Amino acid sequence: MISVILTIFAPILGGFVYGIERIVRARMQSRMGPPLMQPFYDFFKLMDKRPIMIHSFHALMGIMYFIAEWFALAVLLLGNDLLIAVFFHVIAVLALVIGASSVRSSYSVLGALRELMHMISYEPLMVLMVVSFYLVVGSFDIKDVLHYNGYPILDLPLVFIAFLLTIPMLLQKSPFDVAEAHQEIIGGPEIEYSGPFYEALYTGKWIEYIYVFTFAFLFGGSHYWLGAILVIFAFLFINLLDNSTARLDFRRMVKFAWIVLIPMAALNVILLALI
Amino acid sequence: MGNKIVVPFGSQHIALPEPVSFLFDTKNEIITNVKVDVGYVHRGIEKAAITKFEFTNVSYLLTRICGFCSITHAGGYHHGIEKLLDVEAPKRAEYIRLIITELDRIHSHLLANAHVAEVAGYENLFMQGVKDREIVMDLLENITGNRIQYDIYTIGGVRRDISKETAEYIKKQLLKLKDKVLKVYDFYDTDYTFGLKTKGISYISLDDAKKYNVVGPIARASGLATDARAEFDYLPYDEVGFEIQTRTEGDVWARNIVRQMEVIHSIDLILRAIDNLPEGDIKVKYKGRPKGETFVRVEAPRGECFYYLKGNGTKVLERVRVRVPTYSNIPILKELFVGEKYSDAQPIVLSFDPCMSCTAR
Amino acid sequence: MINPNVEIFETTLEKVVEDIKNWYDYKKYHYVTINGVDEGGKLRIDWIFADYNEKNKMYVFRVTDVSFDTLIPSIANIIPSAWMAEWELRDMFDVEVENTQKGIFIKDPNIVAPLRKDK
Amino acid sequence: MGFFSKFRKKSPWILHYNTGGCNGCDIEILATLAPKYDIERFGALNRGNPKQADILLVTGPVTKNCRDVLRRLYLEMPEPKVVVAMGACGHGGGVFRHLYNVENGVDNIIPVDVWIPGCAPNPRALIDGIVEAIKIWEKKSKDKEYMKNHSKEMIKNLGVNDD
Known part of the structure; x- marks a missing residue:
């Protein structure tokens, strides 16, 4: 039951997470930062803008991204295969990629x-x-x-560290915000979306927050307090x-992922399989 | 990634505060060719200076060539026009001019460095750099009454004096600033990811710097000790003990470090200037009209700024020629891009601290 | 009057490139800019250099009485960064300079030679 | 969409373009983003993307070379949108008025809603101008101006007849 509610309200929860993150980031930069509800203000403003689309397929792919992202989360939370959730996430990102490469910019x-x-x-x-x-x-x-009943974090310490360092890639955070790269390519895949269509991407990101932090939560096993601590730790760390x-x-990002992170996680898995 | 993608950078781009257009041909995000358009800001100031403005008012026009180095433009113009009118500003005025010029350099350098950090994706460092800069802006507002366009120069002196209290305030704030700048300096110097992004990018050798006549912090980062403050007499820099700051690495990182070193040196210069501030008038009267011609070199935050003034005994000058630092750095900037990654293009451009409104005038 | 430390070499348009080539040493001198002045229907061009080592010292190669329809030689193959000043000279005075194009600053075809007094 | 308009005034996204000013205003815009003034308190972000921006912040007299870029940026922004002209140069050219390569002010090219005076305007003045712009933006949104087409006169002024 709780997972159904969580799935349905995932965008709202994600919005709050994003709002908190903006405040935390601002405070770390010795600024005041926006109000907590800021992402929702942005959301409602974007809804009221005039919809301009490049072509309908491009707009559709933006909405696809949002839906597939939500679906991946639903699969994850409603107790299906974790692996399928990961693959649905791939579909979501692929929709974004296809949409972005269908325009001339x-x-x-x-x-x-x-x-x-x-x-x-x-x-x-x-x-x-997942393996x-x-x-x-x-x-x-x-x-x-x-x-x-055990503590997955104790069995999978290296996997957790590797995952922690992957979060910046998933959520487009600083050392690896390559695809968004605001000062280079001005948001990258999202640049050509505007108004309500940009909204789909904007909220899709919020869902991604929930998706990512759910995985962090899983490292706590049945000990929910541990999961919560891990989520807060991951949030502050990133x-x-x-x-x-x-x-x-x-x-450098690809090199780092394939030379450091994946061998590290694989080593953990191998050790686990041997023992 | 991608066989050949043409990436425009400008004239409107979030990383650029002003319009300049680069058109990069990229292959796998490696730049293979570049086209530059620097003419967006051309307004025709040289023409206006010899037709629409009298020589007493030209300074207001010339300071609005650029907001960063407005005080340098005023300095160059006034040094030249005072030569033509044969007046000499009193010692105290010269010192006040020096203090304002160096304060301007500090704020420009801090912003330039912070902007490099910003386009390198290091938002926090940008915020810290700009936060420190507000101290200087407060000082400038305190002394001159404005944050950006000071217009404190006047022919034969300066408009406003620095009172004893203000001098004390400046000293106190600058000592505070020095601590903060040293802290941020540490980040530019030792931060690992910032180093990965900037070290070894767009290397200029000493030989190239000389061949292309590079000026300013870009030249000094390559080990070329050129500085108009040492090579031309226009303000009492010798008396306050000016030294040229150089590095030899010649990359984006070294340019940031040189600017940061200059900020610290400028703080020292101002402190010494305030300690030795001579008593006396801040303005002398002048008479006559400018006649003859003169060549002036002054040091803007971005490098050597050249002025040529020609008067013919009337109220309106006959020729005003301004050659600004970015103007002579653009040729080598254009050469540097080929072979670099597109993701490094923004730090390269911003490390030159380009001032297009100066270049095109 | 003129600054006491400025050394002026009077030369002619045909000889100026040769003169600069023989004199210029990029390790010692610093190219500043090229400057044109309209002296009542005739153009005066200065090639301005500064010294790295000697304080206040500047050198000027000066060619006077250039009419606006002569071809001005380029020094871009001696000093690679000189092309910008040459392009600007062309825009501002509407004179022909070797290996240059119009339009670095002025793109509007209605604006011709703003720094010339007769236009 | 009356309900949504309630949230309108809290999320202005800014697009900044310098049309040939002296950088002074642009420095102040950067200062406004920085900790002391921190315009993100009001939800404002510097997006740098016309398609997602609400407020077009123009600095400087419009030079002839910048004119077309400015026009295109204005047309690319989805309605409702507000134009803010910053600095004395934006108001009829300032010190550059009637120079040969200058178009004398932003309102000769695109319609302007808010003027921020000063050379260069203080960051406080800039924030005030943004607040003023938000009011106009709200009104535009209530009037559903974005549902109407541009008037014929404005289309002529923008010169988009043959685009």
């Missing part, structure tokens, strides 16, 4: 290509993480993970990282 096309680089970097790791959950818990089902790093090149 070079920023949009560059952003789409960079978004693919993001996928190459983090998707193998997501799959590895490691299977090895620990013995099931792909979220319910079993949440009822697992904000700190966001505020203390410069943006790196996409080549």
Whole structure:
């Protein structure tokens, strides 16, 4: 029941997470920052703008991104296979990529290509993480993970660290905000969306927050307090990282993911399988 | 990624405060060719200075060439026109001019450095840099009455004096600023990701810097010790002990470091200037009309600024020629892009601290 | 009057490139800019240089009485950064300079040679 | 959409374009983003993207080379939108009035709603101008101006007949 409510209200919850994040970021930069409700103000403003679309397919792909993102979250929360949730997330990002590369703007096309680089970097790791959950818990089902009596974080410390360092890639945060890169390609894939269509992307991002932090929560197993601590830790950590790093090149991101993060997670999985 | 994508950078772009257009041909995000258009800001100031304005008012026009180095333009013009009129500003006025010029340099350098951090994706460093800069802006507002366009120069002196209390206030605030600047300096110097983004990018060798006649912090970052403050007599820099700051790395990182070093040196210069502030008038009367011609070099925050003035004994000058620092740095900037990544293009452009409104006038 | 430390080399349009080539040493001198002055129907062009080592010292190669329809030689192959000043000279005075194009600053075809007094 | 208009005044996204000013105003815009003035308190962000912007912040006299870019940016912004002209140069050219390459002010090219005086305007003046712009923006949105077509006169002024 709680997961149904969580799924339905995921955009709203994600909006609040984003609002908190904007305040935290502003305070870290010694600013006041916007009010907590700011993302919703943005949301309602965008709804009232005149809809301008490049072509209908482009707009459709923007909405597809939002729907697939929500669907991935629903699959994740409503107790289906974790692996399927990961694949639905891939579909969501692919919709974004296809939409972005269907227009002529070079920023949009560059952003789409960079978004693919993001996928190459983090998707193998997501799959590895799900597999490691299977090895620990013995099931792909979220319910079993949440009822697992041990502490997955103790079995999977390296996977957790690798996942922590992947969050900046998933949520477009500073060392790896390559696809969004506001000062380079002005938002990348989202540049050509406007008004209500941009809204779909904007809220899709909020859902992604919930999607990502759910995974962080799973590392607590049945100990929900541990999960909550891990989520708060992950939230603060990525904000700190966001505020203390410069943006790196996409080549460096892919290298980092494949040379450091994936071997690290794989090592954890191998050790787990041996023991 | 992508066989050949043409990426426009400007004339409207979030990383650029002013209109300049670069058109990059990229292949896998590596730049293979570049087209530059610097003419967006051309307003025709040189023409207006010799037709519409009398020599007493030209200064107001010339300071509005650029908001960053407005005081340098006023300095260059007034140094030249005072030569032509054969007046000499009193010592106290010269010192006040020096103080304002150096304060202007500090705020310009801090903003330039912060902007490089911003386009490198390091938003927090931008915020910290600009936060410190507000101290200087307060000082400037305190002394001159405005934050950006000061117009404190007048022929034969300055408009406003620095009172004893203000001098004390400046000293106190500058010492505070120095601590803060040293803190941020540490970040520019040692931050790992910022180093990854800036070290070794767009390297200019000493030989290239000389061949292309690079000026300002860009030249000094390559080890070329050129500075109009040392090479031309226009303000009492010798008396306050000016030294040229150089680095030898010649990349984006070194340019930031040079600017940061200059900020600290400028703070020292101002402190010394305030300690030795001579007593006396701040303005002398002049008479006559400008006649003859003169060449002036002054140091703007971005480098050497050249002025040529020619008067013919009437109220209106015959020729005003302004050659600004970015003007002589654009040729090498154009050469630097080829072979660099597109994601490094913004730090490269901003590390030159380009001033298009100066360049096109 | 003129600054006491400015050294002026009077030369002619045919010889100026040769003169600069023989004199210029990029390790010692610093190219500043090219400046044109309209002296009542005739153009005066200065090639201005400064010294890295000597304080206040400047050198000027000066060609006077250039009519507006002569071709002005380019020094861009001696000093690679000189092209900008040459392009600007062309825009501002509507004179022909070797290897230049119109339109670095002035793109409107209605505006011709703003710094010339007869236009 | 009366309900949504309630939230309108809290999220102005800014597009900034310099049309040939002296940078002074642009420095102040950067200062406004920075900690001391922090315009994000009001929800304002510097988006740099005409398609997602609500307020067009123009600085400087419009030079002839910048004119077309400015016009295009204005047309690319979806309605409702507000134009703010910042600085003395924007008001009829300022010190650059009647120079040969200058178009004398922003309102010769696009319709302007708010003027911010000063050379250069203080960041406080800029914030005040943005607040003023938000009021006009709200009114425009209530009048559903974005549902109407541009008047013939304005289309002529913008020169988009043959675009």
